[in-house]
Amino acid sequence: MRINSSKTVKLQGKLRVSQKHLSRSKFVPWLTLSGVWLQRNGFNIGDKLRIVPREKLLLIEVVEEPAEPETVQEIQPQRSSQTQKR
Secondary structure (H helix, E strand, O other), X not given: OOOOOOOOOOOEEEEEOOOOOHHHOEEEEEOOOOOHHXXXXXXXXXXXXXXXXXXXXXXXXXXXXXXXXXXXXXXXXXXXXXXXXX
């Protein structure tokens, strides 16, 4: 994985329209990240991301998918001959 230097982008505004009350619609900050540099830094199409917000900082990391659970056969305890006689 090749890590590139930082990027500078501009935070945009987007109108968030309220479906129930148009008067409650408002502009909210909007951030778009795209580019080959994301893939070069380990972010791939379809990855699940965790975004951890801090004061004036966003930490973005790939959430590793858990490994597929192995098939476990349930083992039934065998009764001893003494248990069966009771």
